[in-house]
Amino acid sequence: MTPAQRRVLAVAILATFVAFLDGSVVNVALPAISRDLAGPLDSGLDALALQQWVVDAYLVTLGALILLAGSLSDVHGRKRILVVGIAGFGVTSIACALAPTGVFLVVARGLQGVAGALLVPSSLALIIATFSGPAQSRAIGAWTAWTSAAGLLGPLVGGVFVDSLSWRWVFAINVLPIAVTLWLLRGVPRGATVTGRHIDGLGATLATVGLAGTVFGLIELGARGWGSALVWAPVVVGVVSLVAFVAWELHDPDPMLPMSLFNVRNFAVGNVATLVVYGALGLVSFAISIFLQQVAGYSAFQAGLAQLPSTVVMIGLSTRFGLLAGRHGPRWFMAAGPVVAAVGMLTLLRTDAEASYLSQVLPGVVLLGLGLSVTVAPLTAAILGAVPTEDAGIGSAVNNAVARVAGLVTVACAGIVVGSTFDVAGFHRAMVLCAVLLALGGAVSAVGITNRPDVPARSVTA
Structure with missing residues (x-):
């Protein structure tokens, strides 16, 4: 890997890391935020409503604008959109940290989601434009490891800041990686834009x-x-x-979105696999965090720390599996990885109300991390490898939109599976559903993914 490629990879990882981290880091800060900001100045915005919208305002704008952001990346260039997105994310992070009222914070979070939408597709598209062959798979593996870790690290990082400093530092800390990213972007080539294209x-x-x-x-x-x-x-x-x-x-x-992409087998099948795998992952993260705190009596920090082994495994192994998938093809990695993760979910059926960490929780968490390490980098590489380079931004945006909406659907439907009271039996039902979804993702990949896809050329009529 050349120095220029290392710089591009670092930019892509850092830019996406902050966007994914802010999707989860705020959760453990919600009680402290509501204590400080919910009140008469917010025109009837009570504590519960404030907590919901501090999370939801970010998710709505991030999810709604990600396809447009992918198109902007393809038309106007990856670097330009990244600079706008990362600068906007920095400004809105400061606004969140300084928020005087709950309504101000909710509006700032919505704007932060707008900036976050610009980061993800541009980052992956930059990798696709810079790397090729096995090096591309390895770079995607590294990107996957660190950006997936962002979502898993969120509760742990948030717990540290809330307990030791203030909830405002959950947002203010973004300034450091953002400053580093903007400095690194100075050395990234502007790159070519796609001619003859419009928004x-x-x-x-x-x-x-x-x-x-x-x-x-x-x-x-x-x-x-x-x-x-x-x-x-x-x-x-x-x-x-x-x-x-x-x-x-x-x-x-x-x-904006060439529908012909869905005629490409790996793009279509890969997004179906994304739908079920990330639906399971969204429910897993939600259910484990709530169960460990509300049933087993873990603190917010302990619940985040309990899931840390998944992050460590992913950081350690995702790049390796991305490289292997680049050499041997993604099919069987995408088939086996979700099954390993499903086995991990089934091991969590041994948990009781005490949730002994070493014997009942840790094995499932480790297997989840291992399964995701085997799956996610090959999955991303298979989907983007099926997309013409000039459509890498919108291809990445589609895949990320599918992943975000999948998690929202399963979490929104969690009450149907868990029941009105979150107890051990409800947690077990959630784990069974997650195992089924993960196994389905493996089966879809085994049947539908091919190791040598044909990449279509975009046909543009001027």
Whole structure:
């Protein structure tokens, strides 16, 4: 790997790391935030509503704009969009840290999600444009290890800052990696932009409204149920907009999302595998964190620390499995990895109300990390390897949108599986569902993924 390639990889990892970390780090800070900011200045925004929207405002804008961000990356260049995104993330992080009221914090979090949406597809597209062959698979493995670790490290990092300093440091600490990323970006070549392309305004609007409505409705589902207009109305608008988006993209001569990509086997099958694997992962992270605290009596910091072995395993092994997948093809790694993770979920069925860590929790957590290490880098490489280089931004955006929405769906439906009271039996049911979803992801990959895909060339009509 050349020095220039190392710089590009470091930029891609750091830019995405902060976006993923902020999706999970805030969770353990919510009680402290509500104690400080929920009150009469917020026009009726009570503690529970504030906690929900500090998380949800970020997820709604991040999920809604990620397809548009991928298109912007392809048309205007990866580096330019990364600079805008990382600078915007820094400004909005400072705004979150200095928030005087709850409403101000919620608005700042929404804007932070806008900036975060610009980071993920641009980062992966930069890797695709810089690396090729086995080196590309290895780079994707490193990116996967560190960015996946961000979501798992969030509760631990947040617990340290909340307990020792203040919840405001959960946001303020972003300034350090952002400054480093902007400094590293100075040495990254600007790169070529795709000529003859434009931003598909109608398609971008339909995709944004479709994703925003669907994500908003799914977020509110857990608290309100399908009988609430705040749930079904946004979902209906969202689904109708997404259907209209697909219809428009099929007829637009230069679409934001070339629907022909879904004719490519690895792209289509890989996103189906992403849907079930990341749906399981979202429910796993949610269920383990809640179970260890509410049932087993772990503190927030202890619950985050309990999941740290998964992060360590992923950091240690993901790059290696990415390299192996680059040499031997992604198919059997994507088939075996989810099954290993599923076995880990089934070992958690031995947990009781005390949740003895060494004998009942640790084996499942380690197997989860191992399974994800085997799976995620080959999965990402298989999907992006099936996309023309000029479409790498939108291809990455589609895959990340699928992953984010999958987690939202399973967490929103967690009450159906767990029941009205989160107890040991409910936790066991959640683990069985996660194991089934993971095994399904492995089966889909074994049947559908090919090791030598044909990459289509984009056809653009001027």
